[in-house]
Amino acid sequence: MRNILRNVLTAGAFALCTVAGLTPVKAEVLRIVLVVADNATDYATNVALLPTLTALLKKGTGVKDVHVGTDAAKMSIATSSVWADEADISSVTGTADWKAAAEKLSKPIAPYRVITEVFQITP
Numbered sequence: 001m002r003n004i005l006r007n008v009l010t011a012g013a014f015a016l017c018t019v020a021g022l023t024p025v026k027a028e029v030l031r032i033v034l035v036v037a038d039n040a041t042d043y044a045t046n047v048a049l050l051p052t053l054t055a056l057l058k059k060g061t062g063v064k065d066v067h068v069g070t071d072a073a074k075m076s077i078a079t080s081s082v083w084a085d086e087a088d089i090s091s092v093t094g095t096a097d098w099k100a101a102a103e104k105l106s107k108p109i110a111p112y113r114v115i116t117e118v119f120q121i122t123p
Helices: 001-020 040-058 086-093 097-104
Strands: 028-036 063-071 075-081 113-123
Touching: 028 086, 040 063, 040 075, 040 097, 040 113, 086 097
Parallel strands: none
Antiparallel strands: 028 075, 028 113, 063 075
8 A cells, every 4th residue: 555655646746747847937028228328418308208118118918017217327218128928029119109209219329329138037
């Protein structure tokens, strides 16, 4: 009886580990955007656009959290948002409303002045 119980528990533990190992983990993604202006006028324009950009991000499907920030000393604005997956980000950033708002951001001289990164959040 003891051997049967031990074999059943061992088989159950093995089955549980196998199912847990095969179950895909759906990780979230973190989107971070940093925009650095070349002058105070462009910085003021960028800051004025933050409420519009924030509202558009928050309306997105799959968005879980949105934060925005400014740094007047470095003339930069930043947004960070957590999403269910990258497709949800694209469903917002691909819209005409988003493109119109993003077009108003200051035009950087060098491509490194606007930095957009998407990171996988691992559990």
